[in-house]
Amino acid sequence: QDTVNVRFSWKMKGEYGTYFLAQEKGLFKAAGLDVKLGEGAGAQAALGALIQGQEDIVVLPGVFALSAIQKGIPVKIIALYHPKTPVTLITYPEKAAKTPKDLVGMTVAHSVGETGTSYLDAFLRLNKVDPASVKRTLMNAQARVPAFIQKQVDVVSVYQTNDLPIIREQHKGTDFVVMDMVEFGLAVPGMALVTSDQNLVKKPDVLKRFLKASAAAVRDAKADPMAATQAIRKAWPSPPTETAVLEQVKATVGAIPVPAGHEIGWMEEKTITDALELLKSAGEIDAPKPAATYYTNVLLAP
Amino acid sequence: MDVRQQRRKRNLVRAITETAAAPVLALLILAVWQVGVPLAGLSDFILPTPWQILRRIAVDHQLIATHASVTLFETLAGFAIAAVTGVGTALMIFYSRLFERAIYPLLVALQTIPKVALAPLLVLYLGYGFAPKLFLAFLLAFFPIVIATVVGLNGLDKAMVNLTRSMGANEWQTFFKVRLPSALPSLFGGLKVGISLAVIGAVIGEYVAAEKGLGYLQLQASSQFDTTLSFASMIVIAALGVVTFWSLEAMEKRAVFQREAAR
Amino acid sequence: MDVRQQRRKRNLVRAITETAAAPVLALLILAVWQVGVPLAGLSDFILPTPWQILRRIAVDHQLIATHASVTLFETLAGFAIAAVTGVGTALMIFYSRLFERAIYPLLVALQTIPKVALAPLLVLYLGYGFAPKLFLAFLLAFFPIVIATVVGLNGLDKAMVNLTRSMGANEWQTFFKVRLPSALPSLFGGLKVGISLAVIGAVIGEYVAAEKGLGYLQLQASSQFDTTLSFASMIVIAALGVVTFWSLEAMEKRAVFQREAAR
Amino acid sequence: MRDPAPATARLHGVSVAIENVTKIYELRDGSDLLALDRVDLAIAPGAFVAIVGPSGCGKSTLLSLVAGLAPVSTGKILIDGEEVKRPHEKVGVVFQTDLLLYWRTVMDNIMLPVEIKGWRRQDYLPKAERLLEQVGLAGFAGKYPSELSGGMRQRVAICRALVQEPGLLLMDEPFGALDALTREQMIADLQAMWLSVGNTVLFITHSIEEAVFLADRVLVMSPRPGRIDLDRTIDIERPRSWRSRTDVTFIEYMSEIRGIFEARGVLTKE
Amino acid sequence: MRDPAPATARLHGVSVAIENVTKIYELRDGSDLLALDRVDLAIAPGAFVAIVGPSGCGKSTLLSLVAGLAPVSTGKILIDGEEVKRPHEKVGVVFQTDLLLYWRTVMDNIMLPVEIKGWRRQDYLPKAERLLEQVGLAGFAGKYPSELSGGMRQRVAICRALVQEPGLLLMDEPFGALDALTREQMIADLQAMWLSVGNTVLFITHSIEEAVFLADRVLVMSPRPGRIDLDRTIDIERPRSWRSRTDVTFIEYMSEIRGIFEARGVLTKE
């Protein structure tokens, strides 16, 4: 039995359901793995622990990984489950934004490092809207949704895999208008599995087995999202309602593509280069390095 | 005796009003809060009413108690270390001006650096377990204890030290017979500030890296937009602060000679 | 005179070593850090070397200075309010046991509640501008100032109060002639703890809602995995703490009568 | 508002009436201590009254009651016919301990009552300097209390009380820490001051000689609980000279007072 | 390690030698104050030496040097031939102020030196109780200093010094705050204790009478800077009785000492 330390970049959310499903169904064990799943304290801390050899795999948003690798951190994306993060912009019906053009004159809540709004300019340009015509208010990540609920801002970005189901459930009387940013062309790499260059050399086999079991769990969850829901809720100290978690899990697995002829998580080079262009346009990175610096599909080879 | 009876009655009345003061004020604030939330048109998503919070505490009391006991333990352990090392450091500062000059800036810098930003380093070196919480509880409580102890030690008149020295006391004895007792009021002031900072330290530690504790519960709840549970956690965190503070005050009452108030 | 010259020389030597102590210690730590990072096999992504950080500060000095001035201003303003209201509150606590009993738990609770968790409420009621930083700088500095002032006021002997009273002093005069001067050493202890907490408060305020200030810069840098800039911001935040602390100590030296040390 | 009238206008002595005053202290162990037991005493304006009595009999307690610094347990105290509830503005006190403020220079300590009463400092500086010189501390105006000897501190405390020229001067063993000669000098100076200013003085001392030399009336208090055992009017002409201590009348007064003392048996006798 | 030998073994007096001692204080204003100027003095084991001198002449300073509490500026001090660098363990001090610890009861204050020397408390309790009774404070063992009068506090401080039966007893105006009769009693008790224990005593007082009555030698110090102006051996038989104060020899000694004092002109004379 090989031990695999997996660190999430953040606290429990439905997004992580498939890993708990794999754990519960013994998929890891069957692959000869003793997997330890741990909640995290941010991508930076998780990546730090990864390159110092304390962790084997970190689960975090792909853009963060790209940005970190660009800074020279010796890690690679070994699987990308969400090539396009299922992020949305929500508004009230009275002041609805159904399409990007409706955003003109509105105020959007923004936080440092927040995926949905960090690339808002590029998103607007893509949709032929003048970025200057949309106002932004910067605030703490935890204050964004409350500020929207209290109508201090008109628009907030939320994830179908995390906050949206909960907000909807908590405000059943309100029929929020949801604009799916993916539908309007935003492709920000989301849930990704990352390992260190060192691990890649040292234990490719173990990692391979992990990815395989993990992908199997995704397939299982796609077939039976309720099983994944129940698995994660069991490990969750104070979980949201079953319905909400189920929504999160459904959205999560729904956003995981099954590439033809490849294992789940397999990456097209274009996904990565496009994302790097996006980061560059947002001023977060300079000239990108060769794409192979950022990712590798070798562990997903059959 | 008439005078005695009168005095006893007066003391009783005073004891009652003084004991009632805090609960009454707390109830008053809760009432204003309860009534004020709907009046201000606040969604309970932003600020739940005390009644909602209390109900939630009642419902989830087991969950909350489990997490609270973790935080309490981290707080007390970190505080205990801070108290011991804080007094020790204060002694070194007191005895050596050179040490004082050298170490103070370092302490202040340590105190001022934003702890949350150190998360990656903390996690790397202390892991995700008990250690980082203990460390932060200790670190935050440490500084006020040092400062207050130094102030207390400095307050002693040289004549008192000469008294014990003239009896052949070594520095150790002088410390325990005279310096410490006379520094106690100030030291306890530092401990009181320290213990509430230890609670904060433990909670920040739980923000940084934890899978249990009230800080974890609160962060977890608020990232799920479970505002009521988030506030319930905060209220219990605050209560932890108040209770540990009170315990310390009770110890102070026993340990420190209560001089006649010079009002 | 021979004795005089000798003494002057001794004082000079002492002044030099004492002034050099902090820089020397700082350099030592920096040296260990510089050498230790590669030795420990740490990536500069986790912990940059001091040299990298200093170079970054030099390169981005304009950017950093702009943000630092914002944080400094918030710190000082919040601290000033905390000093004034803190001493006022301490006075009320000192004069009224009832007030003390009622207000202490509330203060402790306020002190202990995790401030970052209040972000939504702060943003709602104080907006995104200067107010939340001012408020947090004030709130964090307030408590230690209150406690230390109360300790200082309680330390006065009744006989001293009787002295001024016997001269017909009203409470106001007694306060300024006797109570305040004798409480100053403790009060300054509280102010020193308070000012470093005010820096933290301002930084937390910038975490909550800001587009400028060192806290914002640090958060921004770390979200982009720019560890060097993040550490540069932290170092400057710590330096802000040290500098404000030192200024306060300089004021203390002038305002407080320096008794002979009872070492 | 304080009266900024010139110094001379304040300078007649006040009357003091102590009526059936009892003082009970509550001790920390919960017990009560009867310090003064039904004390009755009337002091005419401008009188010089000395109190002697065994250590712990309640002299300082009585003084603090007259000064308005502690409440009586029963009875009442009147100054100029007005009941004492708080310190009376015409009263100046020399306490048993010097109570100098350590962060003020000698001169600033002496100026404390002047500041408190809202008078102009420069009006009183010359007087303070004269007093300092009189008590042999001419060069010490700028020094700090910690730089003085015990007797020097006590002399500063005396200057501080005298600078205000109080209508009622309460002195609690003011010369206790002084050597014989300095003491004699200061006794003479006090008599001269009293004769010229005409204020009322209540003077606690352990020296029967001091009491008889200075006072119009000497009161002898009993051991705790304090009562007034003897109230002797001293009929010796003023100004009295230090040499007169060996006069027969002087010796007689002293013997009488000693006798009362001894009759009460202060300590265990072999 | 401390010697846990029985009390009697410690009880011979020690010798003191003060050799050409000067003491300069550095004042806050940067100036220097010469407190003692080349003082020379040898005290034989078991002697009773009294020092009188004008207030501020350096008596307490000298005592603090002998006690090893402050460094000499020049010269040296030897106790039993050993240079004083720090407090000597056979020395007990009664300071000019009582220095009671306010958080300790009277008995616990008296037990302080016993605790510090690591002796067993119960061995010294009876002695402490006897001392308390002797000074008239039998019922006050459990009371706190703040509940005592000035004179009572001073008596507790004396008990605290005596309980250790020091080989060298340094007393700085120990009876200053006591009334005439209590003082006489305590003077007699001190003489008795000294006669039976045989320790060396250095006794500072303002009372020439006290000095002559108690001492083998009376030293008169000059006004600041302190020097020893007179070193007079008092040849009166022991034990001396309080009545002997009126004897001719006694009066003669007193006059001589007064004369030295007066010759130096302590204060300004009118």
Ligand SMILES: Nc1ncnc2c1ncn2[C@@H]1O[C@H](COP(=O)(O)OP(=O)(O)OP(=O)(O)O)[C@@H](O)[C@H]1O
């Ligand atoms: N603050 C106090 N609390 C309790 N008891 C007190 C207090 N002050 C004085 N006493 C007690 O009251 C009695 C009288 O004390 P007081 O100080 O008036 O005596 P005194 O005559 O001035 O003695 P001395 O000559 O020694 O100064 C004493 O027995 C003392 O123990």
Ligand SMILES: Nc1ncnc2c1ncn2[C@@H]1O[C@H](COP(=O)(O)OP(=O)(O)OP(=O)(O)O)[C@@H](O)[C@H]1O
């Ligand atoms: N700590 C000190 N710092 C500076 N000067 C001092 C200090 N202690 C005493 N002096 C000065 O030294 C001189 C001698 O003081 P000392 O206390 O020895 O006098 P003393 O003879 O004991 O007087 P008294 O009889 O009044 O107690 C005085 O002039 C005093 O001002």
Ligand SMILES: Cc1ncc(C[n+]2csc(CCO)c2C)c(N)n1
């Ligand atoms: C809902 C939600 N809230 C906060 C974070 C926080 N977070 C995770 S990684 C990172 C970048 C800095 O290391 C930050 C701020 C998150 N991921 N998801």
Ligand SMILES: [Mg+2]
């Ligand atoms: Mg008294």
Ligand SMILES: [Mg+2]
């Ligand atoms: Mg002296």
